[in-house]
Amino acid sequence: MPSRQGLPVAEVIDRREGPYGEVVLRRRGEQYEIIANGCFLMDTADGRSERLLIQAALDELAVPGPSVLIGGLGVGFSLAHAAAEPRWGRIAVAEREGAIIDWHRAGPLGAFSAGALDDPRVEVLHTDLVAYLASTEDRYDALCLDIDNGPDWTVGEENDALYGPVGLANAAARLRPGGVLAVWSARPSTAFERALRDAGFTDVRTEEIAVERGVPDAVHLARRAA
16 A cells, blocks of 8 residues: 555545445545545646546557546546546546445545536446446447556455446447456556456566655556457
């Protein structure tokens, strides 16, 4: 879990119990943090890798007005970056925690999603991403997934399947031919690269983003065969 040493003491802004357990919004100095069941998820200190998640997928697409599914909403960096790019067509974001949606609609995280929830291209899906990928018939040109600290470091056991054969098959089924899968990770994962290739994805690669301390953040990229 990322170290919080040397930072101001955290102040709890809101705490909710939901169907997936406890989710907490904390403020630490000028920054906000989301904690799920005691596990640090993300904060507002540096959104470079979350923005890269969106930009790297868009740069791989040549179709006009491509659609994207972002999972999940988090602190809003990914969604804000997508909404700031006029090339995107439909922008859907899947978020299972109603509290997080509330913190953007009527709370302090709205400053970080920068009004993106009011963009007419944006649709907020209050749903569990894993269940949605397994059940929907919707298809997208890009899936940009950031619901865990990475494939090797999931928030809960229910998310583990997303990164295995069944979950990756569901992700591929939600992509149009030639579509791009981008997965954020708190560290690069060679095992996940192998899993992507084993699942039939092509053009598998990893972009790394240096952080102040520790191993770099990573965005894993892969393409569904045309």
